[in-house]
Amino acid sequence: MTDIAKFRKILEDRLKELDVRLHEIEDELDSHKSQDWEELAVEREEDEVLEGLGTSGQEEIAKIKAALGRIEDGEFGYCVKCGDEVPEARLEIVPFTPFCPKCA
Numbered sequence: 001m002t003d004i005a006k007f008r009k010i011l012e013d014r015l016k017e018l019d020v021r022l023h024e025i026e027d028e029l030d031s032h033k034s035q036d037w038e039e040l041a042v043e044r045e046e047d048e049v050l051e052g053l054g055t056s057g058q059e060e061i062a063k064i065k066a067a068l069g070r071i072e073d074g075e076f077g078y079c080v081k082c083g084d085e086v087p088e089a090r091l092e093i094v095p096f097t098p099f100c101p102k103c104a
């Protein structure tokens with residue numbers, strides 16, 4: 001039997017962490033308004049990296065929210081494709097995964 005409460009906590013903590021990080025990224029992007037050409041070039045490169053981080057963070061947030069939704073529906077821990085139980089060892093690594101190892 002999967003320990004739902006444990007994974008709910010892991011998911012909620014991760015969600016908070018990502019939320020903080022995304023705000024930091026936004027602040028950092030907002031602070032990039034240099035008028036100096038050389039600095040501007042450096043900031044542009046940093047912006048691309050930051051935007052990449054922001055996008056992957058938002059994708060992870062969406063997956064975590066979906067997983068929390070499945071907890072509410074009592075479907076967490078079961079593969080959304082075949083309905084098999086997702087092994088806890090797999091959830092330990094990817095707590096928001098909606099798939100069992102076969103369907104992943």
Ligand SMILES: [Zn+2]
Pocket residue numbers: 079080081082083084099100101102103104
């Ligand atoms: Zn499956």
